[in-house]
Structures are given as structure tokens and as C-alpha cells.
Amino acid sequence: MKPLPTDEKIAGKRKLEPDMDTQMILGCSGFVICSFSTYFLLIWPFFLWMDIEHISSLLRVASCLVPAYLGGFLAIRRFELAGAAGFIGGVLAGAIFIYLRFEQLFLEASAQRIDHPEYPPWIQWYAPLSLILLAVGMSVLGLVLESSRRKSSK
Numbered sequence: 001m002k003p004l005p006t007d008e009k010i011a012g013k014r015k016l017e018p019d020m021d022t023q024m025i026l027g028c029s030g031f032v033i034c035s036f037s038t039y040f041l042l043i044w045p046f047f048l049w050m051d052i053e054h055i056s057s058l059l060r061v062a063s064c065l066v067p068a069y070l071g072g073f074l075a076i077r078r079f080e081l082a083g084a085a086g087f088i089g090g091v092l093a094g095a096i097f098i099y100l101r102f103e104q105l106f107l108e109a110s111a112q113r114i115d116h117p118e119y120p121p122w123i124q125w126y127a128p129l130s131l132i133l134l135a136v137g138m139s140v141l142g143l144v145l146e147s148s149r150r151k152s153s154k
Contacts, residue, residue, distance in 0.1 A: 030079030031086035034072065038090025041068035042131075043097050053105055053117040065131070068094075069138065076142030084139035091135035095128035102127065 018026070045064035049057045072087035079086070102124040109116045117123075 027079060027082035030075065031082040031089075034075040034079065034083050034086030035090040035093070038068050038072050038075075038087050039093045039097075041065070041071060042091065042094030046098070046101055052101070053109065053114055055118045058119070069134070072135065073138055073142055076139055077146055080143065080146055084143055088132075088135050088139055091131055095131050098131065099124065099128045 042065060045061040046052065048064075049060055052058050052061060068090075072083075072091070075083035075087055077083070105114070105117060106121055106124060108114045
């Protein structure tokens with residue numbers, strides 16, 4: 001189809017904006033990838049170090065949680081709201097796993113199958129809750145930073 005003689009002449013190339021389908025695919029895939037990868041990064045140390053009744057093993061597990069939060073923050077910056085929702089969803093699933101792992105640990109200790117853990121029982125609910133609150137805080141911070149960056153570039 002030829003341009004009409006009444007069409008306005010544009011001097012430079014027009015910036016192409018992604019269509020709605022592309023944005024939906026990007027958001028949905030970002031959500032799924034972020035939630036599954038966050039969940040995996042949160043739980044894999046518990047399979048590597050099974051003896052978390054010792055503080056040294058628990059600290060090793062806790063240090064391995066840092067990549068999950070760094071990846072989640074990068075996903076929030078890349079996928080914005082979909083990344084934040086996926087990150088929080090993965091952390092929620094991981095927090096449930098961590099809570100149940102601590103529950104199992106304290107039940108085994110009360111049945112005298114293993115030594116009593118070197119830390120108090122309140123860690124059972126405090127650790128998952130702190131992981132969730134940290135994820136929500138990071139998500140809000142990442143979304144605010146991304147929003148202010150977008151406003152300043154306009």
C-alpha cells in the first residue's frame with residue numbers, strides 16, 4: 001500500500017513501542033521465571049546442608065539466600081510489577097518450606113531422634129516471617145526506584 005499524498009512526512013525513524021501481546025507475554029513469563037527461580041534458590045541449601053540444628057550449618061544456609069534476593073531485585077527492575085509479584089510469590093512458597101523444615105526439625109528433637117537445636121524455637125516462625133517482610137520491602141523499594149527512574153527519563 002502506498003502512502004497517501006496527504007500523509008505527514010516524518011524526518012527520522014519512529015520509535016517502535018511493544019504491542020499489548022508482547023507486554024503480556026513478557027510480564028507472564030517474568031512472573032513465572034522469577035517465582036520458580038526464587039523458590040529454587042531459597043530451598044536448595046536445605047538439601048545441601050541437612051543438619052541445620054547446628055548454628056554453623058544454619059548460617060551457611062542463610063548465606064546462600066543472598067543470590068535469591070539479588071536475583072529478585074534484578075527481576076523487579078527488569079519486569080517491574082510482574083517481577084515483584086513473582087519474587088514475593090517465590091519467597092512465600094520458600095517461607096512455607098522453611099517453616100515446615102523447622103517444624104520437622106523441632107519435632108524430631110522432641111522425639112529425641114536428633115540433638116536439640118542450638119537456637120530457640122521461636123526461630124521457626126521468625127525466619128520465614130523476616131524473609132517475607134524483607135521481600136516485600138525490597139519489592140516496594142525496587143518499584144519506587146523504577147518508577148522514579150522512568151519519570152526522570154521522560
